[in-house]
Amino acid sequence: MDFNDYRAKITIAEMAEYLGYTKISGPNAKYLEYTLGSRQMPEDKIIIYPNGKAYFSCKGDIKDKGDLTKFVLYRLDKFTNCTQTGYKGVNEVLSKYLGSDLKVATPTKNNITQSKNTVFDINKYSPRPLTETTATYLNKKRYLSRKTIEDFSSRLLIYSVGSKDNAGFPFRKPGQMEITNFEMRNYDPAQNINFKGFCIGGDKSNSCWIANFVPFDKVTEIYLFESAIDAMSFYEINHFNKNTTCAFISIGGNVTQSQIMSIKSLFPNVKWNCCFDNDGAGNGFDIATAYYLKGDDCKAFSRTVPGDNFKTIFISFPNGQTQSWKEEEFSSSHYLSSMKMENTINIIKTPKCKDWNDLLRYYKHFDLNLGPGMKFIPAIEDTVSQLNLRGYHLLADMFQINGKELIQSLIQRSTYCLSAPLAETNAYKLIVDCNVFMGIDTMVPIPNNLHIFDKTTQKTVSASAINEYLKKECINIFRDLNANDFKNLLEKQVLTYTKGNIERSFERILSPTGWGLKEYTPLKKKDINLGVEI
Template sequence: MLTFDDYKAKISIIQILEDLGYKQDISKGKISPVFKLTDGTGNKLDEIIIKNPHSVQEHYYDRNYKGGDLIQFIKNHINDFPQFQHQNTFVRINMILGHYANEPYTPKYEAFKTVKTENKSFDRDRYKEFPTTIADLRFLTNERNINHQVVEKFLPFITRVKDLQGNGNYYNIGFPYINPTDKDNKVTNYELRNYGFKGMAAGGDKSNSLWIADFCPHPQMAKHIYFAESALDAMSFYQLNANKIKLEESVFCSVGGYISPNQIKNTLSRYPQAKVHTCFDNDLNGNLYDIKVHGIISNSEIAIKENKDDVLFKTKGREFSINKNDISLESFREKSKIVAPMISHKAEKAKDFNEILMKQHEQKKSIKL
């Protein structure tokens, strides 16, 4: 039986990245190659840097899990391999390693295209919605550990979607996007999730639209808006804080992984009385998203430039840098002297709020064993 060291000698992280659909961004060089994963419209979903490629010292770094070796990569991306299932995580990891160790590998050398393809307009008729029950959402309940009670509350804002132009007879979970300024609430996009898949609808509007779960009787009665990077994060945040949240006063939104100013502005125009909460990831990008929302709320122009060790901020009359390890909404407020009425929530000892639910589930499984 092969050991983890044996597998690291036989398998490159790059082999697995390419199999998962990542492509190398050759503009970043070859010494420490950068691989990017994009959705159907060219928007970046993930970025991974490889150090010491094709060697036993090979390591990866990404914005989600900080980094590690081949084994850590598989462990942190275990949900990208739905075809390998086992209750024991380490058995499941060995199943995945065994698969790739026996697969012949030839580098694809398929370059990431830095120029996006021309976006097609969103074809609403391309995506057919189907009636959805909690039983249809096992990915949320079984795989992502969002409990049935929470899924039931959010069910009016979730659907199942079939891409009529896609390959295969399968359905994805769809979180419909709307433009908050549109009184008719026409669907303009979908945030799509499934086992081993996440993306957006082809040609969907993400500049002005977002997923909105509105539990208020009237927009003017909304007292709290919770912005998250994904619908899963928003639902997970609610599950972890349900005893502190009055649902009938709350609106939950997903920006779909990155922020555009109009997503925030349009939402605030619809809910002018609501206080803003952000529930973004507990990492550099998540902290920068907090700062961007803060700038939008305070009507402040903020220029952000990321350097190797720090981030340069330019606001009206001020220019300053903050070390990447120290960046937070609080440190930005202290340096910029700009204060806006918003609250930033961060997952404690985790990247995001769904990761907390996943860890709680693993701990329960360990106790049972």
């Protein structure tokens, strides 16, 4: 027999189970998932494509993927009576397997017990209208407003389920009424963590949570999320209400082709917005969704390759082709653009935070209740970051300390002034007064005046001439200079400015009105005639 004969007679799933792998995917899953060892800390995890003839490992070598022969090749050490190596060993293993003369390393107890298909019993979870306990959890622990909670619970898009009043988001096959699962969330005070899970035996791969406020045929846009709480957070952040013609969808932490095709069938003429997490997995879900919408199959995931200290994103196709990138260097938008697929979906990522609920919490820490000032917060953070990079740490702190007042001023379109030291030595402190304006999408601090505080005399003198001189020379204090430049001016009376290959220096001058600057000209030694007349 040759390898093609073996492939025709033996499936990868069959060989995996023979080695002690446990099936963890649900009964309706399109992709089969198997783990070796405990489910929480598996020794290996493989995913088998729908045709059953190709797989890839989520934990092993990046080359550990392909057909049945590759699966056996990378696991020859587990067959104790295999005497050959390489593909000769593969041939020996498969031959002995068909002849029932094959031995494997003794599997652990966890490997031996195969998962049983459990039927989802909705009565076990006793779903009921939202209780005050559940509403309080969503409000206090997940920072969702009472209005947002009411908007969704009033349409029975959230239930209280189980004995602990978990928040239960009903999963259904798109277009059908029967509840097939619950995405459950709660807070565990004993471990101080947020609990998340799904029902035993529930369908997750073909079902999803869909929140629409108009009939299906009136929906104009859909927004996809990894969780229902992310969807509700996005709804609140962007000031949606129950009059919206948008639908908000949770795919439950993992996107499948069955989900996307069913959603597409339900909403055939809508705009698709992918709002998955701002991380490697979320970028992978963007890619998978785009391919599924085209009718193509793929699997995208991120993991840390053994020996690496970073995560790698993999995109794997049924033909065995795999593409990979460092997670920090990968952008789903750039990838889809390079593949001429940028018009398939619209990608929306959270600024700063990993997911939309994190962003909601972040905004509410500013105590703005998501009012019109919300849009200024990322700009403040960017400005603070830039100031810190240039060593203007005390000014950066002032932006954060006065954040709420600054935002209120920007809302009213009035000028806001901040004052803080830019640099300091044992003798002097340089202080800036700056006006803060809002550009199109960036915050612009403009230096209005400079002062010098003399620590010896305990007096403050003007340095406005320095500010005016720098403006005349088109040198921006916050863009072109840093704290060390000004510290050098305070210590050595020289300020050096470099742009490209050009370096210029300015020296301090003192006048009755305070400190100023002028172009620095190094002293030249006078020529001395050493000739002697005789």
